Amino acid sequence: MKKRILGTLGAAMAAMAVFVTPLHRAGAVEQNAAAGEDPAVLAEEIALGNIFLFPDEPAAASDVIPVDNPEPASEPAVTEARAKEEAQVRSGASDEAEAVFTMHQDETVQVLEQADGWCKVSYGIIEGYLPEDQLFVLTQEGYDGTVMKDGAVIRQAAEAEAAEVGKLYTGNGVRVMDYQNGCYKVSYKDAVGYVEAASLKLEGDFTAEAEVRYLKSGMSGEAVVRMQKELASRNYFTGEATGTFGDLTVKALKEFQTDAKVTASGEADAKTLELLYADNGIKKVIPTPTPKPTQTPSTGGSSNVPATQVKGKVQLVDWSIINRTIPRGYTGLQVIDVRTGISFNAKRKGGTVHMDTEPLTAADTAKLKQAYGGSWSWARRPVWVVYNGNYYAASMNGMPHADSTISDNNFPGHICIHFLNSETHAEPGIPQKVDPAHQACVQEAFNAGK
Template structure:
């Protein structure tokens, strides 16, 4: 009898506790509270209107764009000093921009600077150079999209670059580049030929060229102003220079360069 009473009590207690445990088991695990999104204005507390004395990543981008357009002749530093201010003022004067104030990159200047409306600075002919004789290269390059060329010509690939107006050629090596190709000359002789294309000295001009690689020819546009950090190669070239193909964009900024595009059409013998 005692055994039956004990079993009955145990069953009663079990029936009493099981629903309680089931209730707790059915409760969902609380969803963790997501970490708040950082305030980028606190992470990068640079003012939206850049002026003399500012510094930071935004200034680097402004300087790089001014350099691409020919208003700056030195490498981006991230420091908005006198030369950057003068370059901004020259850009504003060339576009009749007055809303932000002279030398200040406010919303109006920033919008124009990073748009297709941005005009390149008119560069006077450089003195002291020797213009190479015209000797047109007889072969056209193909209008091959950048995505294709980017895959065909990997980093460290060597190829030949030929100026379409003079047939001067040099050997180049790809060292990087995202929206377009960053290249250096392969040796000292190649660097001297690179300079000859630009009248014997570095220049902010751009030239139509044909790239020869693995029995293929690609229409391209070459920049005459090396920039960036030294790569340790280049035959005397300080830094690297840019090579644009069909559909290329500026690194990081993702901007179409109208002059490079026009040169690419010339190199493909499809000048409009």
């Protein structure tokens, strides 16, 4: 490269010599000829730019070409950019163009033009082209940046071991000012420092900082949890509030946006979030299906259901199908304890890995407790779940836990009902999994009624 630069520089100097001194070439040749120099050789050397002419006497007025003296033009603003990674500067705006030289990470170039995803740049006296996405173009105001997941650390320097000066969370809108060593230099509230570039989504020109600029698919964190819970409270979101913005969240958000009469993009911008958290009546109406009447024979005034009533009717159905079949919020379920025949009415509260269920009334709670011998227990018991005249093999526990939606049933929480291949929730140190005890009860329920 050094050889190429020197060659280019020599050519530029030669051209300068030709244009600076043409008026005095003849006089210089004559003067040097009188001193014994070969005029032909001198003329050739001057033409080649190897000799610069500095006349002994000022030029006569007749030799000077008058030139207008306009106001000096103001220098154009210089736009600089920093290389995000090692990249090949090419002779043209194409990946197939010849590589002129290699730019190393964090080196700075001047940006001459930007078009069609490419930047024309200069590096010293060399010009070439780089893809825009390999450069961080420095501007006075900077850019909008949005945090994609919780826990992005702001550090004092662009180094993994540098001191921590702050933390960022999903949706935080920051100002991005510079790029160095794979990190963006940002400011947010009172903190200024460097954040790993992978933690941020770079937007357009800087507008303002924001607590939550937007939430969109692929993001995760507490801001997403809060949004999912609010969507669930309005009957749009039917999954677990895991904090991961996936397809189910996109679907729920689009439904909310449609009812809220804003663009149904599936992305939660500032306007959508304002409406979502506002005290308004935007809510999805879920019709309660009318259950198919189920005859429950009684013996001596009890609500026990004999196995003979269900024999040959029980189905062993995978949870993935049950989850799509029984609607969330449905209040017409009947749950029959296989071993005692005791039955109670119930509501499907929700659940994504199994069915969260609540006794419908205080009387139903008493029946559930009776099936467990008068005390609450985590023990698994085989049950038949009746929905629209269909009997499904299942397993339940008898311990009220977590939250509930019915306030007057004397049951502070809900129970879990499992079906074929359903799973338990993950707990600290325990992964989400298919529970063998529940599956054994599901099989017992099926065998008793098949």
